[in-house]
Amino acid sequence: MNTFAIELWYDEGNMCTFYTVRYVNEVDENLSETDKFFDKYANQDHIYYEQSLQLVRLITESIGNRYGATNDFFDRVENNAQALPPKPKKWVEEIKDLGINFPLRIFCYRVNEQIVVLFNGGIKDAVTAQESELSMRFQEASLFAKKIEKAFTDGIIEISNDGRYINDFNNTEEIII
Amino acid sequence: MRSKVLDKILKNTPKEVEIFVDLYADLVVKINQILKEKGITKKDLADKMDKQPSEISKWLGGDHNFTLKSLAKLSAELGEDLIMVKPSSKSYNFVDGEVRTVHTFVTYRQKKRIDHHCEIRHININQGEEVSHVS
Numbered sequence: 001m002n003t004f005a006i007e008l009w010y011d012e013g014n015m016c017t018f019y020t021v022r023y024v025n026e027v028d029e030n031l032s033e034t035d036k037f038f039d040k041y042a043n044q045d046h047i048y049y050e051q052s053l054q055l056v057r058l059i060t061e062s063i064g065n066r067y068g069a070t071n072d073f074f075d076r077v078e079n080n081a082q083a084l085p086p087k088p089k090k091w092v093e094e095i096k097d098l099g100i101n102f103p104l105r106i107f108c109y110r111v112n113e114q115i116v117v118l119f120n121g122g123i124k125d126a127v128t129a130q131e132s133e134l135s136m137r138f139q140e141a142s143l144f145a146k147k148i149e150k151a152f153t154d155g156i157i158e159i160s161n162d163g164r165y166i167n168d169f170n171n172t173e174e175i176i177i
Numbered sequence: 178m179r180s181k182v183l184d185k186i187l188k189n190t191p192k193e194v195e196i197f198v199d200l201y202a203d204l205v206v207k208i209n210q211i212l213k214e215k216g217i218t219k220k221d222l223a224d225k226m227d228k229q230p231s232e233i234s235k236w237l238g239g240d241h242n243f244t245l246k247s248l249a250k251l252s253a254e255l256g257e258d259l260i261m262v263k264p265s266s267k268s269y270n271f272v273d274g275e276v277r278t279v280h281t282f283v284t285y286r287q288k289k290r291i292d293h294h295c296e297i298r299h300i301n302i303n304q305g306e307e308v309s310h311v312s
Contacts, residue, residue, distance in 0.1 A: 010179045020180070035182040042186045053194045056186050061195070062202035072206045098201070 006148065006157070006166060006175040009034055009118060013064025017164045019117040021144050024176060033120040033144075037106055048123070051104050058098055059118070068113040092141045094121075105134060107141035109148055114163045119144055151177050204243065204259060211255050225254045 002025050009020040009032065020034035031039060041052035063073050075096040094105050106121035119141040122134040151157045157168045157175055168175040179187070212222070223229060252259045 008178045010183055012179060031182065032180065035180050038186055039182050042182075050194065053186065053190045054198050056183065057190060057195055057198040058202060060183070060187065061199060062206075066199075066202070067206055070206075072209050073202075098198070 004144065004147075004177055006117065006177060007032060010060055010064060011164070013060060013066075015066065015068035016064045016114050016116060018059065018064065019115065019166060021117065021119060033140075034106070034118040037120045037122075041104060048103050051098070051102060054098050055095065055104055055106065059095060063095075063116070069110050069116050070113060074108075074110060092119075092138065092145045107138060109141075109145040111148075111152075111159065111166070112163060115159065115166060117144070117148060147177050151175075204248075207257075207259060208251065208255070211257050215255070217255070222254060226250060 002023050004021045005024050006019050006021055009018040011017040018034075020032040022032040023030060038052060038056065040046070041048050042056065043049060046052070058073065063069055067073070073095060074093045076091050076093055092107050093110055094107060096102075103123055104121060105124045107119040109117040109119070111117065120137045122132070122137050124134060125132055148157075152159075155169070156177070157166050159165070160167050166175060211217070212219070248259050
């Protein structure tokens, strides 16, 4: 996997800070993975435009501002079912609760109830797991999650004293992993 | 701090979407909380409501557009208010000397006739007068 940066995505809520990841080996203007997701679906011409707005609201207001990253809003993904060794200790999760049949899925890594790292996602379609774009996004998210977890374990990054932010040993804003 | 893409989305999100998601999230969190506090499993709830556990999972998983009827049934089974609607005030408080009127519309339909009359009643609340106008 290429080198990526962990960067702030949204921290204006009272309860939870959201980070995202961005590949750093590409051009500087490259969007983060989460911005790529919403740039694609939160487009007025897209059939899931309204659903993407709902997802944004759930993330920023319900999780970010009102409740924090509680179990109410997350679905554990059984990534062992997709044969992806080695398994991260903490599973990649999906933001949920806008419906089982809600068409969009966005993957994330929940550090604690006050910090969530958002990745990319896609449309939950009927295509088999191996073929769907969502499956590729999931595998990518699993690798992001694994590297982030290892960075925590190795002491490269740590949670701030107030529990709301990720710091690296240099205290830089953009954390390269 | 917010990303530029997010900033654009938040500025273009209609109020109705915000209200819908906020209400939905509040409901799901509240129902989960009540179940946890009262030690009720989804299976217990399904039995009480004479429904399949899978159907309850759909309700709690958000795969259900709650109707007033389904919310009332859930409220009854859980023994908790799930939604509170602030009752509208029945009394009108006007500034002294100010006159307001309330218009009521009454329709009279005559047998075997298609046309009907509409009466507009103008009620002067302050003085209790009623003036009717039939068109």
